Every structure is written in structure tokens, then in C-alpha cells.
Amino acid sequence: xxxxxxxxxxxxxxxxxxxxxxxxxxxxxxxxxxxxxxxxxxxxxxxxxxxxxxxxxxxxxxxxxxxxxxxxxxxxxxxxxxxxxxxxxxxxxxxxxxxxxxxxxxxxxxxxxxxxxxxxxxxxxxxxxxxxxxxxxxxxxxxxxxxxxxxxxxxxxxxxxxxxxxxxxxxxxxxxxxxxxxxxxxxxxxxxxxxxxxxxxxxxxxxxxx
Amino acid sequence: xxxxxxxxxxxxxxxxxxxxxxxxxxxxxxxxxxxxxxxxxxxxxxxxxxxxxxxxxxxxxxxxxxxxxxxxxxxxxxxxxxxxxxxxxxxxxxxxxxxxxxxxxxxxxxxxxxxxxxxxxxxxxxxxxxxxxxxxxxxxxxxxxxxxxxxxxxxxxxxxxxxxxxxxxxxxxxxxxxxxxxxxxxxxxxxxxxxxxxxxxxxxxxxxxx
DNA sequence: TGTACATCAGTGAACGCGCGTTCACTGATGTAC
DNA sequence: TGTACATCAGTGAACGCGCGTTCACTGATGTAC
Numbered sequence: 292x293x294x295x296x297x298x299x300x301x302x303x304x305x306x307x308x309x310x311x312x313x314x315x316x317x318x319x320x321x322x323x324x325x326x327x328x329x330x331x332x333x334x335x336x337x338x339x340x341x342x343x344x345x346x347x348x349x350x351x352x353x354x355x356x357x358x359x360x361x362x363x364x365x366x367x368x369x370x371x372x373x374x375x376x377x378x379x380x381x382x383x384x385x386x387x388x389x390x391x392x393x394x395x396x397x398x399x400x401x402x403x404x405x406x407x408x409x410x411x412x413x414x415x416x417x418x419x420x421x422x423x424x425x426x427x428x429x430x431x432x433x434x435x436x437x438x439x440x441x442x443x444x445x446x447x448x449x450x451x452x453x454x455x456x457x458x459x460x461x462x463x464x465x466x467x468x469x470x471x472x473x474x475x476x477x478x479x480x481x482x483x484x485x486x487x488x489x490x491x492x493x494x495x496x497x498x499x500x501x
Numbered sequence: 502x503x504x505x506x507x508x509x510x511x512x513x514x515x516x517x518x519x520x521x522x523x524x525x526x527x528x529x530x531x532x533x534x535x536x537x538x539x540x541x542x543x544x545x546x547x548x549x550x551x552x553x554x555x556x557x558x559x560x561x562x563x564x565x566x567x568x569x570x571x572x573x574x575x576x577x578x579x580x581x582x583x584x585x586x587x588x589x590x591x592x593x594x595x596x597x598x599x600x601x602x603x604x605x606x607x608x609x610x611x612x613x614x615x616x617x618x619x620x621x622x623x624x625x626x627x628x629x630x631x632x633x634x635x636x637x638x639x640x641x642x643x644x645x646x647x648x649x650x651x652x653x654x655x656x657x658x659x660x661x662x663x664x665x666x667x668x669x670x671x672x673x674x675x676x677x678x679x680x681x682x683x684x685x686x687x688x689x690x691x692x693x694x695x696x697x698x699x700x701x702x703x704x705x706x707x708x709x710x711x
Numbered sequence: 712t713g714t715a716c717a718t719c720a721g722t723g724a725a726c727g728c729g730c731g732t733t734c735a736c737t738g739a740t741g742t743a744c
Numbered sequence: 745t746g747t748a749c750a751t752c753a754g755t756g757a758a759c760g761c762g763c764g765t766t767c768a769c770t771g772a773t774g775t776a777c
Contacts, residue, residue: 330540344755412622464674554722
């Protein structure tokens with residue numbers, strides 16, 4: 292899971308029928324986006340990478356925008372899965388579990404900055420897709436549940452929601468700054484994990500109260 | 502300053518010589534980017550808006566990328582100015598001054614989401630421009646100085662740097678989430694200013710210590 | 712103050728390019744009998 | 745098990761389009777004398 296995109300290769304096709312062009316197209320776009328930036332992808336080039344004519348993708352996607360939505364949706368799924376896996380590595384209710392969710396988030400951004408930017412930085416009309424919004428909520432839900440467990444409150448408690456939002460803002464901003472390399476945590480002499488634990492403890496512990 | 506882009510209009514040209522095409526191009530791109538998203542701009546369309554032939558911009562910019570850099574640089578300047586203005590509305594060294602810097606940042610993002618995304622979301626090669634990096638550092642410097650004043654420590658103190666980075670992460674993430682409307686602070690029943698003051702107090706006060 | 716001329720900031724036509732998308736088509740697959 | 749046929753997932757050629765950029769040009773401006 293979350294293998295580095297550069298390590299992935301779109302396999303050459305052998306049969307006339309592709310098998311799973313939809314998935315291959317998404318993989319090809321991921322590759323492209325990591326190489327040429329979030330807006331450096333075209334249907335034609337992605338089809339070429341998938342070893343297919345430029346018309347073929349239209350058997351699986353209505354148009355360019357739908358391909359994009361497919362990529363973002365798939366990325367959201369992987370992101371949520373990574374967050375859940377992160378949470379599961381520490382005892383439920385621990386601050387470390389919360390920090391691990393944050394680490395998974397930052398790692399995703401660092402491993403696939405192009406896709407991350409595509410999902411959160413651009414807004415080419417996919418912003419109001421109900422499916423993608425739902426996936427976004429699902430990812431947020433992971434943070435909410437961890438925060439709730441940690442605070443010993445129900446997930447729909449306003450304080451839990453507020454804390455979860457703070458945590459997400461934090462990690463989201465850190466992710467962007469890191470991949471923009473505007474600043475690195477390294478430059479502040481704190482290490483990533485310690486940083487996240489400190490922040491989680493600060494927000495969930497005695498520290499910040501809305 | 503920081504007037505809403507939609508309210509701005511690129512004035513029709515009268516004379517043969519334009520006067521200040523460079524600035525007009527930047528204004529036109531800002532308009533375009535707010536209307537069509539961070540990647541929805543073209544040299545041709547911007548020139549059209551400025552009431553000029555599509556070749557004219559090349560008298561002022563080497564190529565498309567340089568126009569982009571111009572827009573981002575100008576935006577960075579305005580952002581820093583807004584942050585400084587925010588800080589100046591409260592006593593030096595107060596937590597409120599720090600929160601006001603954050604509010605200026607978020608307000609900028611909210612007022613000009615397209616430009617904000619252009620500056621921070623895309624990375625079409627302008628990421629390593631030394632000029633833009635310097636402007637980014639200048640903006641960060643505002644946060645650092647306010648944090649230093651608040652903590653009573655010199656600006657180059659590691660703790661100050663760490664706090665400033667945390668504050669920036671936070672505000673940066675909040676800005677992105679807000680304009681993506683993934684989540685609104687409103688949905689957590691906290692108001693924006695109270696939120697920023699709480700966060701600033703939490704990070705700079707007894708709360709989070711790296 | 713008036714003229715000559717260098718420089719500057721535009722024009723508009725043209726270029727080659729790659730794109731998104733459509734179209735009529737064809738080869739492969741799976742199902743009914 | 746074998747054949748007929750509907751469906752599916754490709755092809756490849758073509759379309760119109762807008763783009764970024766160049767080019768030789770020209771009108772306006774400012775300076776030297």
C-alpha cells in the first residue's frame with residue numbers, strides 16, 4: 292500500500308482487451324501528476340502511458356474531469372486507509388494513536404505530493420462532487436473517532452469536533468508546507484513524530500480548549 | 502489594499518502605449534485565476550482582458566512562467582503587508598497580535614482563493630525561484646517576530662522558530678480547508694477570531710512546548 | 712522652441728503543437744440454444 | 745460441444761480549437777542639439 296509512484300510501472304498490454312483500463316488510467320495519471328505536477332496531465336498522454344489509443348479512455352470515463360475525479364477518489368480511499376492503519380498501531384484512545392493518524396497523513400503528502408495537491412490544491416470542478424465530499428468526510432471521521440476515544444467523549448460532542456478540526460488543520464498545513472518546502476520541520480530542529488505527538492497532546496490535553 | 506478581485510476591473514486602454522502593462526497583466530491574471538481556478542489562465546486570455554494583443558506581454562515577461570511568478574510575487578507582497586497590518590492593530594507582544602496575523606492570512610485566502618492556491622498549491626516551477634522563496638521567508642518573518650515578542654525571546658531562539666512554524670502550519674491548513682470548504686469552522690460552532698486566539702494562546706502559552 | 716533620431720511598447724499575422732472529443736469501425740468475449 | 749449473435753472494449757483517423765511564442769512592422773515618446 293502507498294507504494295512510491297515512481298516505483299510503479301504501467302505494464303505493457305498484451306491482449307486486445309485491456310483487462311482493467313480504468314485502473315490503469317488512474318495509475319498512469321498518478322504517475323504523470325507526480326512527474327509533471329498536478330496540472331501536467333492530459334488524457335492523451337495518460338492513454339499513451341497505458342498503451343492504448345487516445346479514444347479508449349472514453350469507454351470508461353465520460354470526460355477528462357471524470358478521470359480526475361477517479362484519481363482523487365482513489366487517492367482519498369488510500370489516504371483514509373493509511374490513516375486507519377496508523378491509528379491501529381497504537382492503543383485506542385492514546386495520544387499516540389492520534390499522532391499516528393497525523394503521521395500517515397503527512398507521509399501520504401510527502402510520498403505523493405502531486406496527487407495530494409490534486410486532491411486538495413486544485414478545484415477544477417471536483418470540489419462539489421458528492422462522492423468526493425463523502426470520502427473527505429470519511430477521512431475526517433478517522434480523526435474524529437480517535438479524538439473522541441482520547442477525550443472519552445462521544446464523536447458528535449462539539450469539543451471533539453473542534454479538536455478534530457484543529458488537529459486536521461494542523462496536519463494539513465504541515466503537509467503543504469513540507470511538500471512546498473517553504474519550511475521544513477527539520478529546520479526547527481524538531482523531529483516529525485515528536486512534533487505530531489506534542490501537537491496532539493497540546494490540543495487534546497490540558498492545553499487548548501475551545 | 503486586498504480589495505476583492507471581483508470588484509476590480511481592468512480598465513479599457515485609450516492610448517497606444519499602455520502605461521503599465523506589466524501591472525495590468527498581473528491584475529488580469531488575478532481576475533482570471535479567481536474566476537477559472539488556479540490553472541485556468543492563459544497568456545492570450547489575460548492579454549485580451551488587458552485590451553492588448555497577445556504578443557504585447559512578451560515585452561514585459563520572458564514567458565508564461567514569468568508572468569505566473571510575477572503574480573505570485575505580487576500576492577506574497579500583499580499577503581505580508583496584510584499580516585503586518587494585522588499585527589499592528591494590537592499591542593506588540595500580545596497574543597492578539599499573533600492571532601491578528603493569522604486572521605490576515607486566512608482572510609487573504611478567503612478573499613483570493615485562486616491566487617492563494619496559485620501561490621501555495623501549484624508548483625509549476627516557481628517553487629525554486631529565489632525571489633519568491635525570499636518573499637515567503639519575509640512573510641514567515643512576521644510570524645516569527647510576533648511570536649518572539651509574545652514569548653519575550655529573541656527571534657532566532659529555537660523555541661520561537663518552532664512555535665512560529667506551528668502557528669503557520671495551523672493557519673495555513675485552516676486557510677486551505679476553509680477555501681476547499683472541506684470543513685468550515687462554523688460547522689464546529691467556534692468563531693474565527695476566538696479560534697485563532699485560542700490556538701495562539703495554546704501554542705505560545707503554557708500549552709505546547711516542543 | 713523645433714527638428715532628427717534612437718528607443719520603447721505596441722500590432723497583427725503566422726507557426727506548429729497537442730489537446731479533448733467524436734466517429735465509424737473491428738476484434739474479442741460471453742451467452743443462448 | 746458447436747454455432748450464432750449481441751455486447752463489449754478496443755482502434756485510428758479526423759475535427760476544430762486555443763495556446764505559447766516569434767516575427768517584421770509601426771506608432772508614440774523622449775532626448776540631443
